[in-house]
Each structure stands twice: as C-alpha cells, then as structure tokens.
Amino acid sequence: MATLYSTHCRSFPSSSSTSFPPSNRFPAATVSLKSHPHLFHHLSVHTQQHDGAATVSPVENNHSGKRPRPEVLPVISLKESEVEVDFEKDESEVTVSITVVGASGDLAKKKIFPALFALYYEGFLPKHFTICGYARSKMTDVELRNMVSKTLTCRIDQRENCNEKMEQFLKRCFYHSGQYDSQENFAALDKKLKEHEGGRASNRLFYLSIPPNIFVHAVKCASLSASSGNGGWTRVIVEKPFGRDSESSAALTRSLKQYLTEDQIFRIDHYLGKELVENLSVLRFSNLIFEPLWSRQYIRNVQLIFSEDFGTEGRGGYFDNYGIIRDIMQNHLLQILALFAMETPVSLDAEDIRNEKVKVLRSMRPIKLEDVVLGQYKNHTRGGVAYPAYVDDKTVPKGSLTPTFAAAALFIDNARWDGVPFLMKAGKALHNKRAEIRVQFRHVPGNLYNRNFGADLDRATNELVIRVQPDEAIYLKINNKVPGLGMKLDRSHLNLHYAARYSKEIPDAYERLLLDAIEGERRLFIRSDELDAAWSLFTPVLNEIEDKKITPEYYPYGSRGPVCAHYLAARYNVRWGDLGLDVEQ
Template sequence: MALRARPLAPRPSATPSSTTRSTPVNARGRTREARGGILARRLGSGATRDGERMPPLVGARGRVRARLGVNETFVDLGVVADGVEEEREANVRATAGEGEMLSFVVFGASGDLAKKKIYPALFALYYEGRLPKNFMIYGYARSKMTTEAFKDKIAESLTCRLDWSKQGGSDCAQKSEEFFDRCVYVAGQYDVAADFKALDAQMCEDEKHVSAVKRVFYLSIPPSIFVPVAQNAARECQCKKGDTRVIVEKPFGRDLTSSRELTAALASELSEEQTYRIDHYLGKELIENLTVMRFSNIMFQPLWNRNYIRNVQINFSEDFGTEGRGGYFDHYGIIRDIMQNHLLQILALFAMEEPASLNAEDIRDEKVKVIRCMRPIEMDNVALGQYKGRLTDGRKYPAYLDDETVPKGSLCPTFAAMALFIDNARWDGVPFLLKAGKALHKRQAEIRVQFRHAPGNLYGERQGRVEHVTNELVIRIQPDEAIYLRINNKVPGLGQRLDQTVLDLQYKSAYGQVQLPDAYERLILDVINGDKRLFIRNDELEAAWKLFTPLLDKIEQQKIAPELYPYGSRGPIGAHYLASRFNVRWGDTD
C-alpha cells in the first residue's frame, strides 16, 4: 500500500545522443547553464505539492541543470527547425528498439492544469521508471511560443519525490535533462484540421523507428472545445501502429442533456474503450484504498450495512474562494463542480456491492447499480450557501460577489449539503450526508462512518450524548492521509469514567516520510497501461446526471437564494439544521 524508497520497475538507463552538439543559445542569450540558474532560483528552496515540501531539481554541483537541446525557433503547425528535428530524431533513435513507443499529447499545454499537474506527473513517472523506454511528449496549444520558452514555463513545476542517486541510480538533474529532451511544443489551432495533420506527421516521423505505438491524447482544455479537438484528433491523428486513447477532463457536461450530447459527439469518433473520463479524486491514495479496506478485512464486512451503520458523511472543504476563477465556477457551482462527480464517486465506491473481480468492468458495473438505486434528491434535504466577506485582524477576506469575474447578483452556491438515500437491502434508511464548500475554516476531505450505539448499553449513562457513545470510522483523504476508529474506553484509574479513544493509522507514522504519488500520476499511468478501474463509464455518467439534473433545474428555475456564511467559517447554519433532521451531528466540526 505504501511506496518504498526504491524503484518498483526497471529504470531506463541514460542514453545520451551519439551526436556531439554545441551549447545552444536562444535569442535572449539563454544557454542551458543559464536555464539551470533560473531553475535553481525557482526550485532551490524546494517546491510543494498538496502542502508537502518536495526536493528541488538540484544537480551534483548544487544547482539545477536542464539540458534543453533546442534552437530558438517555435514549433508552429508541425514545422520544426532543422536543429530541433535532428536532435529529436537522434533521441528517438538512441532509445529505439524492441517494444512499443508512447506518444503523449497534451492539448491545452499552456494552461495551468498542464503546468501544475500533468507535466509534473509525467516527469515523476519517468523519474521512477514507469514510462516506456521509448516516448515523446507533445505540448499542443494556441499560444505562440518556442519549445525552449515552453520548457522554461513547465520547469518550475517539476520536482523529485525520491533521490535515486543515493541508491546508485540517476540523480534528479540528469533525469530532468533526459525528460526535457523528450518534450516538444507545437503551436496550432483547435479547429483547423491541417494543424492536426501536421501534428500527426511530426509524430509519425518520430515513431518510424518502432513497430508498435501507443498514442494518448489528454484534453486539458475548456469543455466548450472538447468536441472539435476530439474529432480532429480522432480523424487526423489516430495511431496507425497501435492504440489511441483520449483522456477527457471534467466537467462532462452541465446536465443530463449536455452530457448526452457530449457523449454522442465523442462516440461518433471514439469507442468507449478509447475514452478515459478522468476524475482525479479517484486517484487519491485513500480512495483506492477504500475497496481494499472493505473487501480484504473480514472485520468490516458484516458491519457494512444498515444494521450497524447509523449514517455516513462525506465532507469536502476548501479554505480559499474562487480566486479569480469565479467566471468559470459560476457557470457550474459547487454541486456540479464537486458533488456530482468527486463526492458521488466516493459514495459509489463506499456503498457498492462486492464486485465479481477487480476487473474494471466488474467494479464499474457495481458502481452503476448503486447509483441507480439512489432516491431522487428532495429540495427539503438540501442546504445551499454562498460565502460573504469578512474582516479579521485588519485583513479583508472578499465575498464571492467581490470577484470581478462573477456576474453581479449571482445566486450561484459555493456551499451545499444534502442527504442522499440508497433504496436497496443493504442501505435502506441510512442517510448519506454530503457536504462541500469553498472559503471554509479548513482544507479537508474525509469520509466519516458513524455506527449505531450498542443496544442496551450498560455504560450509556456514563457517556452522556449519543455522539459520545457512537463508534466512528474516519477515512481522511486529505491532508495528512489517515484512517482511525473511535472506540469507547475506560479512563485509567479507580473510577468508572469512560472516554473515547482513537485507534489510528497515520500514514506518515506507519510508512515513514513516504511521499504518496499525486493522483494524476496514478491515473495517467493507468491510461498508459489500459486500466479503466478508476475512470467513469458512459452509463455511470448518465446515472449520475439523472440523479442530479432535476435538483439543479429546480434550484435554477426557482432562483433559490443561498444562505450567506462568512469567509473562513464552518458554513451556513442551514447545514446543521439539515443534519439535525436525521439526528446527526457533523463530525468534522470537532
């Protein structure tokens, strides 16, 4: 379950080009060594990932090195400068051999997601020996920039979790040089077929030395251009020597109708087998561990039902607001952005029946079944909120409506809590309470399972309130991953005073300072390996939108105003009234 400080697969050996090249200098006079200085300033103090401090890309002489090997000519519409083309071909030839090649294309490569998540994940996979020996990564976007400028942009986000050099492997700087040699930037339009043909020609040239190829296209782009990009990629860039796979980022539509339209448009060019709908939350370590905990520990199996579980809470909170992204967020809101995908996926994995096997289709079959058993969501079982400004210690925290990108007078909820019910034999009558919000008092995501109190409890009078009697299992997804169980225990001494004690598995304590892989690393690796367990199937998406669309339509058609709550608070009071209707107290308010 935990990563060890050793390679889990053979690492590709360094294979420098057989051609000696002079140090290139771009139009700004920036050499490879100069770039090393820039990277050192950016990363010398250590970068962070999800709040964790990460080792920077530091070379053996105490500064960052990054071999770029490109001339100052941007790659436009697949036209490559001679020097760049020769170097890239030399790199491909140097590692060509038996086995297939991976051609990975990031559409929207100039965006934040590519910079902060996709490229760091690809580098981490390469550094840990998880990518094929033969690979190339193509960044594609409309922005006009050189390949070198693009590498400058992404370099500041690359980090090394583990230092293999201490175990006889390649150091981080050496691996970064090799990785950058396999990256190229292509400028082109998303709706021009000729640009995609040029991209295809460039990839075919790089792939000519191998007999089998796997092409992966990552659509890191706004949903408004999913269809033209997917269509052009499918029509002009389909792999002729192997498989083509397309990763689609959420949101997968805005409601049932738009989701069906998107699904139909993609299905006209791509098979379901080729389509990978990614929800990065499913790549979290504790989410993948959820099924392991459920189905490999016999102690939980007889308890995982309505007879022993009183309620289940799935909580997601962020301690920041929209931060200038209000225009995008306002079009979707917290229910579409978090609940309909992240939290519903967690709920499905938690509540599904045991699958026939760990095969992707068997797991996804059970997820679809349990979503279809969910009762229509009633407005009476929903609480909405929107954060307002707050002045604390002389610092002003802005309201949602203070965001200049948010429409004036918007009723978009930034907080939602709701009760869901699953009408099947296992969960009949058990409330599943979901809660998600922005600008709350802390950043956290967790699952809380509150068990029923012991019938005829001899010690009930000594414990007071019902929540003090209830056992509780907590699965903390982020930050500081942990699993812990609250049990009732006698306080040491002569009396009979009882208290709750925590039996806990703190990942940092149990597995040392292991650096857990980022969710994108896990999911991208699964795409490369063709493992679809953690990706969303079209019928699963359909079932999810059937559940949420009637509620969303009612909220928007009736213009239901959200309750205001202060920035940095625990959310609107309405959420507590909602929980109290089911005799439940939110566990994350401790």
C-alpha cells in the same frame, strides 16, 4: 449546448485500445538521438477543463503487486533547431507519444508535467516515449522546457541525481503550436510525431487540458489527423465537467463517439486517483472486521465532506456557470459514495467494479429539494484581514445566486443501505481544508456504560474516519477507560497516519491516473452509463433550484458554513462529524 457539440465529420477507424499483448510491450532498442524537438510514439486523447497531458506506457503485472521499473533511456543533449533520430530499431518495438493539448495552461504546468516527470523518475514511463505540448500560444521547444522546469520538483526519495533526471526528461519534451479546431494543424503535429516515432509501432495519448466548449473540436481533429495509424492505440482522457446536466452530458458523449469508441475515452475524476479513495475497497474487502459491519444493521449514517478554506479569488467566471453541486458533489463525492456502498464485485476487473457502481447509482432515491441546503459566502473581517464575498469577485456577475456551499441527504433504496442517510457537504471559503469520509456506527443496545456518558449518547458513537486530504489518515474512534481508580470513559482514536507509518511519499492522483490510462486500466475512470446515472440523480433538483431561483443562505468567509446545514443533519438525527469538539486535526 447544442452548438457546442455540433461538429460533423466522417467516422474515423480508430485502432483498438487493447492492441498490446500482455507482456513485452516495450522491447529493448538502441536509440541514438542528436537534436530533435519531437520524438513521439502513440497518442491518447485526454480532455480536461484545464491544461495538461500525460501518458505512460503499460507495464506488466507481477505477483508482488509492484509495477516493474523499465530501464530509463539515456538521452543525449538536444538542440533547439534540428534533430537526428537514428534508431537501430526493431520494427516490432512500441513507443508512446503523449500530447498535452492546452500545454500553456495552469493544469498542465502545475499537475500534468510534474506527474509525468514523477513517473519518469520512478521508471514507469516506457523506454521510448516523447511528450509534446500543443497549444495556440507561440512557443519554442526551449521556452516550453523552461516553463515546465519551473514546476518540477525532486520530491521523490533521491535514489539517483534528480537534476540529471530532470534534464533527461526535459529533452523528451517538445512543442507544437496550432489551433484546437484545425485538422491541418493536427496533421502537422502528426508529421512531427512520426519523425520521432522512427517507424516504430506507436501509441498516442492526448490529454485535453482545454475548456469544455472545445473538447469535441480537438477530439475530432486529433482523431482524423493525428491518430495512431500503425496498429497502436489512441486514447482520450476527458476530465470534468462532463456536461452541465443529463442532456448536455449525453450530447457530449454522442459527439465524442463520432470519433472514438467507448474504450478509447478515459473520463477522469482525479479524486478517484487519490491514495485513500483507492484504498477504500482494500480496507473493506480485505479486512474481515469491516465487511460484516458494512450495512444498515451497524452503520447509522455516512458523511462525505469536502471543504476549502479559500474562495474563487478571480476564477469565479468558470465556477459561476456550474456551482458547487456540479463542481464537487455530482462527481467527486458521488463517485466516492458509489465505491463505498457498492456490493462485492466479481473481480477487480474494471468492468466488474464499474458494474457494481452503476447498480448503486441506479438504486438511489431521487433527491428532494427539502433535503438540500444552499449557501454562498459573504465578506468577513477576521484578525484585521478583510475577506471578500463571492460576488465581490470581478469575474462573477453581480447578484449571482450560484451556491458556493451545498449540503444534501441522499438515500440508497436497496437491502444493504435502506434507511441509512448519506450526507454530503461541500463548500468554499470555510474554516478549514478537508476531504473525508465519516462512518458513524449505531449505539450499543443496552450499553452498560451509558450512565458514564450522560444524556449525550453521541459522545459514545464509534466512528471510522477516512481522511483523503490533507495529511492522509484512517482512524477509528472507540470508547476506552481512562487509567485510574474511577470509572471514567473517554473516546480514543486508533490512528493510521500515512506520513508517520510510511516513509514513501504518496503519489499525486494524476500520476496514478495517467499511468492507468497508458496501461489501459479503467477501474478509476468513469463509464458512460455511470455518468448517465450520476446526472439522472442530480439534474432534476438542479433544474428545480434554477427554475425557482432559490436564494442561498449567506455565511461568513472562513466560517463553518450555513446554519441550515446543521438543521438538515438534525432532521435525520445526525451531527456533522467534522464539527465536533474531538475532531482529529
């Protein structure tokens, strides 16, 4: 990893990421466009393992809690070869330029461009914005638009003609071809962006949707050659993997900070942008019935579960370098755990929330190898269909010991959570696709109705389930009398199914996070000390697993996972809640 982060350059005087006043960020302007492939204002850098980028302008807060809808700028048709930009401009106006670095990749096509279109359709992008795709592939503006158009959908309630909105959006999308490590190519990008910014103050957002081994090269070139230089901000969004262990993560952070300040770096974990994860603090801190119960006095265990019903299927080359612990547990599940377990923050300010998350992570007990179960899926035939083993993937080295499943017991050594097991489980090629938080409460002391449940008191356990995906829902399992003359008890569900309760479709996580990055809202992004604490927790056990070459337990493709995961839970007197007979599907 040393060579990976070895680029050296002069420091770049980046502009502050908070240069906007709290209001009037995007004053009105009259713009006449006639045919130009690149209209850009303001670039922020977004780094990710896959391709994709997006930016959205900051929007003022209001008392209703809803983001105001800026007026959408009508765009006249643009031609491929030339563009005239005629701004009746106020020099104080601000524009945002969003550059998707790695624009030809899957992430950009499937997630970033669709998220940007959804923000545009909903009116959350600023009046003046431009989206530029940047990649090594040779492509014209028209070819980029054709590529992007195949992934855009009118999934939002159609208040206006969606096809017309698509056409307007695509006219704001342009392309520039270049190398990721070429300052000359990024300087040419900068020139093109300035043409579209039309002399206005500009903010720039870069989304680096590229492999992690070229993150630093792209950040260096963007910072030195294409940063906003006229009083606006430049921001970089970096997505996992943030290194491979404590050492490589720290090296990556040091390298990025040669060219960017901490407040310019937005480390994105898209799970933090999911609606139910964001609702976690609302559920806890704005409902009196939950906060008094949120401790070891009433909670017996907490389960954080992630499962996929498919394997690597041709993409095992990347996965084999990281494994399921680095890919899912060290970031997605650990971030959810920190949000779940943190103390009440002083305010909803990003720094206050992240301070409390760091306290949780630093309070966690070192993970012991005996508290970890590893698994790897093997081939299996079901219903006449043959499913391959992980090592059958041609991109995976033969004999690989990389785990595709892991379960672990974690503990927080503080007054609130002392002795409560937090059980994590994540795996590929399992029997279903699911991400959820399960909170199992303690049994009622001296329960008068114990005899009605028989010897299995777990059937009487109250359980709060927060299902992140699929079919977002919150439900509470309570004990209830079955109607009739006898005394028969049943465990019933009090349900909040989002699809049934709310007619509005839930935004994709990337929409939320891109909008937050544009607005400078950092609550759902990861600070460097958070990252350090997370890696400090997992690095020792990861090193031990690799040094001892631990062989994973093999489980059939499409099964419930390794048997040893059940033994791990049983050691702490816990049953996995997602495997019970009364699981809500």
